[in-house]
Amino acid sequence: MTGLPAGRAVGEIRVPGSKSASIRALAVAALAPGRSVVRGADPSDDVSAMARVAAALGAKVERDGADWVVEGGGLRAPDGPLDCGESGLTARIAIAVAGTIDGEVTITGRGRLPERPMGPLLDVLRSQHIEVVSAPGGTLPVTVRGAGGWWGGEVPVPTGTSTQFLSATLIAAPTARYPMAIRLEEGSGALGYVEMTVDLMAAFGARPIVTGHGFEVPKSGYRPTDYTVPPDASSAVYPAVAAAITGGEVTLVDLRPDDRQPDMAVLRHLEAMGCRVEGTDRGVRVIGPERLQGIEADLESSPDGALGLAVACLFAEGPSRLTGLHTLRHKESDRIAAISEGLERLGAEVATTEDSLTVRPPALITPAQVRAHGDHRIAMSLALAGLKAPGVDVDDPGVVAKTWPAFWDDMTRLVFQPG
Template identity: 40%
Template sequence: MPVVDIPGSKSLTARALFLAAAADGVTTLVRPLRSDDTEGFAEGLTRLGYRVGRAPGAWQVDGRPHGPAVAEADVYCRDGATTSRFLPALAAAGHGTYRFDASAQMRRRPLLPLTRALRDLGVRLRHEEREGHHPLTIEAAGVDGGEVTLDAGQSSQYLTALLLLGPLTRKGLRIRVTDLVSAPYVDITTAMMRAFGAEPDRQGDVFVVPPSGYRATTYAIEPDASTASYFFAAAALTGGEVSVPGLGEGALQGDLRFVDVLRRMGARVSCDASGTTVRGTGSLSGVTVNMRDISDTMPTLAALAPFATGPVRIEDVANTRVKECDRLEACAENLRRLGARVATGPDWIEIHPGTPLTGTGLRTHADHRIAMSFAVTGLRVPGISFDDPGCVRKTFPDFHEAFEALRGRLRSSR
């Protein structure tokens, strides 16, 4: 049985870096993800004056509960949404002038719900070019706290940024949320905050965060569940078996629920404290599934869908249109290039089986999840290539090598 060593979670690594920087003392992060996104986050912390030691297998961060060590900084966030959204919130708790900019791709992605909430809390900031987008300058003088209303219907990262900020405010935060997408990522945030000594509380649509500060700790990063979805899908598609250790019962990441979708389609799934195993049965049924809470795995299912015995309809994924690219349309475009029948709406995509697929060049739109998802399709359709295969460096620089190795192991295990 192929056992796949999945790199650490991007979501957990980013949150852990924020928490470690804000904590009182030195934190050790075990098995953090090393990728363009997380290296960019660590570099951003360094620009803000935090010490980040990056040894193989573990990173150490010297925390500064009162904010950045420098009074001025210019931070380039690369393509990282977590970097672009979390670091401005961290800087707001300090004292100084901090400018944030990002790649052209990240400049297109929305920021306004977060910056509007920060303004409501008294933070002085300005969008230098387009309102609600990077580049952004913050004139920080600490944050008193209080009550704020937030629309997190485009991204749960807006809420996470405010939650992470809460213990650093002088009076704590009370956040009223009018809409929320990808709710399991917020559960990750609050669980990790507790591991660092904070006490967030949820009361329906209201999140209450006392001004407790954070304590340094040693924190182990679990494997990335979104990345694991490609390997689980490979097993379901080929009739093989894949096991991912360290990602099982008790895992923080909601994207592990993707295996429940595979189970509904006919794959056999076992999950215990040690990890998760998926075994394909040689057939995949059509399915209609709401993926609002696990939308990062929507492209994985879309890439798998043409091989089902019936239509696959994915619903409530409007937020995928404002990711690294419009993922819903990117999936539809590539599936049509391969010859599949596809229909889309504002927040849904439906893929119909039965049409033979032909390998061709696919467009990644510089989006790591598009490239990794359609690598799954390539297990059954020879001749697929990508215009930018290197975009996977964002979260898994060695993805193509690891996936090709899995392909060989699945063949030899038949």
């Protein structure tokens, strides 16, 4: 399948477990001595990459249906390089965890991952007296030579390029020799993902303290636990937008209206465009209007959700402007350039800056094959246009396995086709 059938999105859908929470939970479970169970984890390529990394570092990791069982603690240097696939979060956490281990650990990746920035995190490790060597420009492959683990004390962490540097530092911090004071630098970024990290750490017994400048992290280590992964709000964006653009009605099963995942903000933006969003005993229901309205929205706290929202803007009345998107330049693709190209192929007039996207919808969508640029979120976002415009195909449909392997089947089951 290379596209979605045209029709109205109606029904219930259970999106995969949060990829971001799944990756973080597997990493923390590997650091926690004893048996942990991570329930309802996302079955995607990125999560599998984190599971491979944890196992290579000495944790016992087994898949049990939709759950991962992890015997953590006692991590050691692996026999060979850690292949993080195309997952930036996995690579950054692996670098931080490698610093907790005595011995040499090399972290590698595939696709566009070796081009993505790691330098700010490497500087954090160096401030902890951990030797780090990287490819030119602070990119993968990265070799970490740990000796005695993280030191602790005060450490500045930049978040302007990615808050993943902060999340990785937080995850390693409870293992340090002394308490750690983390000071935030260089902008805010998607700090909702940092809140997710802090909440998850607390579930495993480590409790960072929020300060005026960042966090204080006690020397506590982690306790094993059973952790249930919430539905992925980032994946929920696609069926929500499907309801919005087709005038449909979709229930996102088990998603809580008060969930703190950053991309929940997209539901509020869809409300501003004319959708009705309401909590039910089954989850969150999204009801699309007869006609969407253009929007001006700041997506700095939820930039990944901007891609699906941009496709909603393709079907709105009047132009829309989305801002706060600078981190999208450094993902699996240059997502601002990639989504702009796709929207233009479908007939929209698009203007971009380094961190914004303005969409002027066409009078009529032009069916076309759109390029995924090797990026799962570009593929899933642009595919939604096919619900309203038959003939929209994605050139690389298999790339969705990075986040949602069953995307095409799950979304097709939502589509109601009269007659």
